[in-house]
Amino acid sequence: MKRFNLLHNVMLATFASACLLGTAHADDALKMELTANKVIKNAEGEVSYLPVRTAxxxxxxxxKATYTNTINQSINDLAVTLPIPANMTFTGEVSPASAQASIDGxxxxxxPLMRKVDGKMVKIPYxxxxxxxxxxxxLPAKKSAAVALNAIVE
Incomplete structure (x- = not known):
């Protein structure tokens, strides 16, 4: 069975994550930590997460990307992006649910994203x-916000 190295994906996603600030701040005003965890559902439907390097x-x-404001003032109008790693397929599960998606970055x-096919609007596959x-x-001073997406190893 082929295993996929998730550490490589995490590193790529870390470098590709973009933060756009509405006002100018020092480069170190925002710290980002990215983690990869295996999603495990038990028979009762409860979900748990285990750190994983390969799968x-x-x-x-x-x-999951956690953004921490490291300065003593709030950061306003922050847009954060998280790429769906190569060799992974997005499941449609995100947190928070307010995420927007792109097929071209x-x-x-x-x-759900939509497109016109034969004159009808259809959902674009995840x-x-x-x-x-x-x-x-x-993002208040010294506080954190987290965003997350679930993807399946192809």
């Missing part, structure tokens, strides 16, 4: 989603 095909992984819209974006209106 076989079909494993559901949660990528440039144009974002509320989910397998085509490449990037998610969350808009954080206010």
């Amino acid at each position: 076989p095909k079909g494993t559901v992984i949660q990528y 440039k144009n974002y819209a509320d989910m 397998s085509e989603y490449r990037t998610l974006r969350w808009n954080i209106k206010l």
Whole structure:
């Protein structure tokens, strides 16, 4: 069974994550920590998460980015993006639910993404989603906000 190295994906996602500040701040005003955890559901439907570095095909992984405001003033109008790693398929599960999605990394819209096919609007498959974006209106001084997405190892 082929295993996929998630550490490589985490590193790529860390470097690709973008933060756009509405006002100018020092480069170190925002700290980001990215984790990858295997999503485990028990027979009762309860979900738990275990840190993971590699995983076989079909494993559901949660990528979670925690953004911490390291300065003594609030950061306003923060947009954070989290790419869907290569060799992974987005499941449609996000936190918070306010995420917007993109199939090209440039144009974002509320989910589910739609397109016109034969004159009818149809949902774009999650397998085509490449990037998610969350808009954080206010991140108070010395506080954190987290965003997450679930993806399946292909």
